[in-house]
Amino acid sequence: MKFKVIMIALILGSSFIFSQKMKEDALNKKVDELLSKMTLEEKIGQMTQVDLDAIKKTPKDIAKYAIGSLLCGGDTESPDISAQGWADTYMKYQNIALKSRLGIPIIWGIDAVHGHNNVDGATIFPHNVGLGATRNPVLVEKIAAVTAAEIRGTGIQWDFAPCVAVARNERWGRTYESYGEDPELVKKLGAAYVRGMQTKDLSGETAVLASVKHFMGDGGTTNGKDQGNTEVDEATLRKIHMPGYVEAIKAGAKNIMISYNSWNGAKMHGHKYLMTDVLKGELGFKGFVVSDWAAIDQLDKDYKTAIGISINAGMDMAMIPNGVDKPNNYVQFITFLKELVNEGKVPMSRIDDAAGRILKVKLEMNLWENYGVNKKLTEAVGSPEHREVARDAVRQSLVLLKNDNNTLPLSKELKRIHVTGKSSDDIGNQCGGWTIIWQSKSGNVIKGGTTILQAIKNTVSSGTAVTTSTDGSGAGGADVCIVVVGETPYAEMFGDREDLSLAKEDVAAIEKAKASGVPVVVILLSGRPMLIENELKNSNAFVAAWLPGTEGQGVADVLFGDFKPTGKLPHSWPKSMKQIPINVGDANYDPLFPFGFGLTY
Numbered sequence: 001m002k003f004k005v006i007m008i009a010l011i012l013g014s015s016f017i018f019s020q021k022m023k024e025d026a027l028n029k030k031v032d033e034l035l036s037k038m039t040l041e042e043k044i045g046q047m048t049q050v051d052l053d054a055i056k057k058t059p060k061d062i063a064k065y066a067i068g069s070l071l072c073g074g075d076t077e078s079p080d081i082s083a084q085g086w087a088d089t090y091m092k093y094q095n096i097a098l099k100s101r102l103g104i105p106i107i108w109g110i111d112a113v114h115g116h117n118n119v120d121g122a123t124i125f126p127h128n129v130g131l132g133a134t135r136n137p138v139l140v141e142k143i144a145a146v147t148a149a150e151i152r153g154t155g156i157q158w159d160f161a162p163c164v165a166v167a168r169n170e171r172w173g174r175t176y177e178s179y180g181e182d183p184e185l186v187k188k189l190g191a192a193y194v195r196g197m198q199t200k201d202l203s204g205e206t207a208v209l210a211s212v213k214h215f216m217g218d219g220g221t222t223n224g225k226d227q228g229n230t231e232v233d234e235a236t237l238r239k240i241h242m243p244g245y246v247e248a249i250k251a252g253a254k255n256i257m258i259s260y261n262s263w264n265g266a267k268m269h270g271h272k273y274l275m276t277d278v279l280k281g282e283l284g285f286k287g288f289v290v291s292d293w294a295a296i297d298q299l300d301k302d303y304k305t306a307i308g309i310s311i312n313a314g315m316d317m318a319m320i321p322n323g324v325d326k327p328n329n330y331v332q333f334i335t336f337l338k339e340l341v342n343e344g345k346v347p348m349s350r351i352d353d354a355a356g357r358i359l360k361v362k363l364e365m366n367l368w369e370n371y372g373v374n375k376k377l378t379e380a381v382g383s384p385e386h387r388e389v390a391r392d393a394v395r396q397s398l399v400l401l402k403n404d405n406n407t408l409p410l411s412k413e414l415k416r417i418h419v420t421g422k423s424s425d426d427i428g429n430q431c432g433g434w435t436i437i438w439q440s441k442s443g444n445v446i447k448g449g450t451t452i453l454q455a456i457k458n459t460v461s462s463g464t465a466v467t468t469s470t471d472g473s474g475a476g477g478a479d480v481c482i483v484v485v486g487e488t489p490y491a492e493m494f495g496d497r498e499d500l501s502l503a504k505e506d507v508a509a510i511e512k513a514k515a516s517g518v519p520v521v522v523i524l525l526s527g528r529p530m531l532i533e534n535e536l537k538n539s540n541a542f543v544a545a546w547l548p549g550t551e552g553q554g555v556a557d558v559l560f561g562d563f564k565p566t567g568k569l570p571h572s573w574p575k576s577m578k579q580i581p582i583n584v585g586d587a588n589y590d591p592l593f594p595f596g597f598g599l600t601y
C-alpha cells in the first residue's frame with residue numbers, strides 16, 4: 001500500500017515537472033521566434049518604459065519606437081482619475097501600441113502600493129507597516145488579490161509592489177512602505193503579496209505582474225537617508241536585505257525593481273555583481289529587472305555612459321520620465337543604446353537577453369489576447385466587498401500600547417464621547433502618502449471611505465452624544481475623550497526626519513484632553529514609531545493605528561470591542577532619537593516597547 005502511494009506520488013511529481021518543462025520550452029521557443037523577427041530598434045523599444053506625461057504629446061511614438069511599457073509615476077495621472085477614466089486612458093494607449101509593426105502589447109505599470117491608490121474611489125488599505133503589525137500572510141494575500149482585481153479593472157497589468165525593504169532606521173521617510181524591521185516578517189508578507197497579486201495563473205484575467213522592490217538594501221541606508229548608502233558587509237546585506245527577494249522569487253515573482261541606494265558607495269543601478277551574478281545567477285531569477293524613476297541617470301553625468309553601465313550590469317528595462325533638462329529622454333535612451341550596441345560597447349547578447357526576458361513575461365501573461373478591460377472589474381473598484389477586506393485589515397493592524405484600568409473597550413452606551421485631534425475626521429491623514437497624489441495631503445483627497453469620527457458615530461447607540469473639536473478642547477464632562485493625532489502625508493525623501501516628536505498641536509491637544517480630567521484614549525496615525533513617552537503618561541489608553549487607509553470603521557470595531565486588538569509591533573519602539581537605529585536582536589536592546597509587543601482585551 002505504502003509502496004503504491006509513493007509510486008503514485010513519484011509519477012504525479014515527475015509528470016508535473018515534465019509538463020512544466022514542456023511549458024517552459026514552448027515559451028522559450030516563442031520568445032526566440034519573436035526575437036528573430038525584431039530589429040535592434042524594436043528590441044530596445046521593448047526595454048523602454050516611458051512615463052505617460054513624457055509621451056502624451058507624442059503618443060504615436062509608442063508605435064514608432066515599439067515602446068514596451070508605459071507607467072504613471074507618483075504624480076502622473078489619467079486625465080480622468082475615476083476607474084472608468086483610467087480604463088479609457090489605458091485602452092487609448094494600448095491601441096496605439098498594437099499598431100506598431102509587430103503589434104506587441106505594452107505592459108503598463110503603476111504604484112498601487114496600498115490598494116489602487118491613484119484611482120478616485122478605490123479601496124485604500126493600510127500601508128505596509130500596518131500590514132506588518134497584522135502578521136497575517138493570508139490576509140496580505142487577499143489584499144493583494146483585491147488590489148490586483150481593482151488594477152485590472154483599469155486595464156493596467158503591472159504593480160510596483162510589494163516593497164520588501166527592511167526598514168532599519170525610522171528616520172527613513174519610506175518606513176511605512178516596509179512591512180517592518182525584521183527580514184523574516186518581510187519575507188513572509190512580501191511573498192504572500194506576490195502570490196495574491198499574480199494569482200495562481202499569470203495569464204488570468206485578474207492577474208497583475210508584481211514588482212518586488214527596491215533591490216537591494218533600501219531600508220538599510222546610513223541615518224535612514226532616502227536613496228542613501230547602505231554601509232554593511234556582504235553577510236549582513238544577505239541576512240537582512242536579501243531574504244525578501246529569495247522568498248518572492250520562490251513565490252513566482254517575475255519582476256524586480258532596482259533601488260536608488262548604493263551599497264558601500266556603489267550604486268545598485270550599475271551593480272553587475274548583485275544584479276547579474278547574484279540575482280539572475282545565484283538566485284536563478286528568470287524574470288526581468290526594471291530601473292527606478294530616472295535612476296540610471298544618476299550613474300554618470302553623461303547619459304550615454306550611464307546607460308552603458310546599467311545595461312551591461314544587467315538592467316533589462318529603463319524607467320524614463322521626461323527629465324527637465326532632458327526633453328524626450330526616451331528618444332535619447334533609444335538612440336544612445338543603439339549607438340552603444342553599434343559601437344560594440346553593449347553586446348547584442350545583452351539586448352537579446354533583456355528583450356527576451358521582457359517578452360517572456362508578456363507571453364506568460366498572455367497579453368496578446370488578455371489586454372482588454374473587463375467592465376465588471378471596473379465596476380467593482382471600491383466595492384463594499386473590497387472595502388470589507390480593508391476594514392478587516394485595519395482591525396488586525398491596530399497595536400494596543402497601553403490600556404490602564406481597562407479603559408478599552410468602550411461601551412456603545414456611554415452618555416457622551418468627545419472626539420478630538422487634527423486627524424479625527426481626516427481621510428487624507430488616515431491614508432498617508434501615495435494616495436491620489438504622490439505626496440498626498442490632509443483632508444478630502446479621495447472619494448469614499450470612513451473617517452474615524454464618522455466610524456465612531458456609526459458605532460455608538462442612538463442615546464450616545466458624540467461631541468467634537470480638533471484642538472483637544474471641550475472634553476470636560478464627557479465619559480471619555482478620544483484624541484486622534486499623528487503625521488501628515490509624505491512620500492519618499494520628503495518624509496526623512498531627524499526628529500520624530502509629535503507635532504506641537506498634537507502634544508497640546510493631548511495635554512488639553514488630559515487637563516479636562518476625563519479618561520483619554522490616544523489614537524496615533526503614523527508611518528512609523530514616534531517619540532511618545534510624555535503622551536503615554538497623559539493618556540489612559542494608547543493605540544498605534546499606523547496609516548489605516550479609507551476604512552476607519554475598522555478602528556471603531558476595535559475601540560468598541562466588536563473585535564479584540566491582535567496587532568503586534570513590526571518595529572522596536574524607540575524612547576528617543578538617540579536610540580535610533582534600534583532593532584530586535586541588537587546588543588543592549590532597551591526599547592520603549594519591544595518588537596512584537598501588543599496588548600489585547
Ligand code: BGC
Nearest residue numbers: 072073074111160213292293
Ligand atoms: C520610487 C518607486 C516607484 C517609482 C515609480 C520612484 O520614485 O522610488 O518606488 O515605483 O518612483 O513611481
